[in-house]
Amino acid sequence: MQSFSELTALLESKGIKPSLQRLLLLDYMYHCHEHPTVEKIYADLAAQGHALSKATVYNALTLFVQKGILRIVHLDNSEARYDILTNDHGHFVCECCGAIYDEPVDFDQLNLQFPEAGSIRQRDIFYRGVCKRCKDKG
Amino acid sequence: MQSFSELTALLESKGIKPSLQRLLLLDYMYHCHEHPTVEKIYADLAAQGHALSKATVYNALTLFVQKGILRIVHLDNSEARYDILTNDHGHFVCECCGAIYDEPVDFDQLNLQFPEAGSIRQRDIFYRGVCKRCKDKG
DNA sequence: TATACAATTTAGAATCATTCTAAATTAAAC
DNA sequence: GTTTAATTTAGAATGATTCTAAATTGTATA
Known part of the structure; x- marks a missing residue:
């Protein structure tokens, strides 16, 4: 594109x-x-x-x-962020430097069941922690 | 409790x-x-x-x-919501009525890999769509 | 039990991302 | 070319959250 x-x-x-x-x-x-x-x-x-x-x-x-x-x-109650939609992916958010890392996720393989769901439009996964770069800095 | x-x-x-x-x-x-x-x-x-x-x-x-x-x-840029932490679970958010449904998730079994993650503190899953109750109403 | 000190609560002001409004501009249709 | 609709725009308004400084409460010590 x-x-x-x-x-x-x-x-x-x-x-x-x-x-x-x-x-x-x-x-x-x-x-x-x-x-x-x-x-x-x-x-x-x-x-x-x-x-x-x-x-x-x-x-x-x-x-x-x-x-x-x-x-x-x-991510939090400050400014919203925008993500171009290429394919489904998960996010890892570094709580130290604020970086957001993408990672492909095969949601269908996860096979999560939400009994109350009538139809699903969007699936998101967020992991939070400290990224390797920040961890190495100590 | x-x-x-x-x-x-x-x-x-x-x-x-x-x-x-x-x-x-x-x-x-x-x-x-x-x-x-x-x-x-x-x-x-x-x-x-x-x-x-x-x-x-x-x-x-x-x-x-x-x-x-x-x-x-x-969930969005309106008011934040608070969730008592019992055990890890995922959320299904109905975009029609606003209801939030909990569902247990075995995150370890998902085995998601984030190569850039040094340490993980929190894991969240959000699915969005229309709940069965709203879908039945049409 | 009185006094000093620290932590907590409080009301209201301030902040700031986002939305709204109404006018100005641009594009489309006839 | 004129009318109409859509888009853009600046600035005001909104509203959730945070900040501030004073009042209150709790705790420790004499």
Whole structure:
């Protein structure tokens, strides 16, 4: 997923009008190998000369989440983080440095049973602790 | 875990001074089979004639989380929810009615590998969708 | 039992991420 | 080209949580 024409096609396939702002945001998310906050996305785009309104960032990201392009992650009660949806994966959150590590998870193989579940739309796994990098530092 | 003397012993074993307010809150959490918000805890205790300050509720719950008695759950960017820690379990969240269903999970059997993890302190699983009750209603 | 000291509680102010609002701009349709 | 709808925008409003500083309670010591 590289070119703007591909991103345009993706947005249109989801029924989203591909405005310049939305394309910039989607392009950013595809090239960002983090789980950025709104503040970071906003600042990075501004630094690149694309001064979107913060409301636009919120609007577009929320729309992308609704359409299943992104996932929103609430790690704590500070800023939300956004995750581009490639394939199902779990998260390991380092409580020391704040890093978030992705790891593929075969959810079907886990075979978790939730008797009360009528239908399942999204599955998330979060492990928390101290990452190796921080542990080595002591 | 029923009597105040048992709750007192639990708090003391965690190095927490068992004030009346803390005992009331802990007692509430042990008898509450939900995942209540601060607002609900505050309102329910007030209705029982125990008008704690909201700051006290926040202070005590935060302390309990730090000491490993409770777990805080951030489902979305609205109010946090608190979960009494009995044993490891997963959560199914109904996106229709907001209900949260617990289900035991044997995390060790899942055998998830996070190569970057130095040590793991907490493991969480969240599934989201529509619960059977809501699905039957249509 | 009185006094000093520390911890806890409290009300209300402050903070800050997010949402809302209403105007301005842009794109689309006729 | 004009009208209409959608999008963007800045700034105000909201609301959960945290902070602050004073009041209260509990504890230790004389």
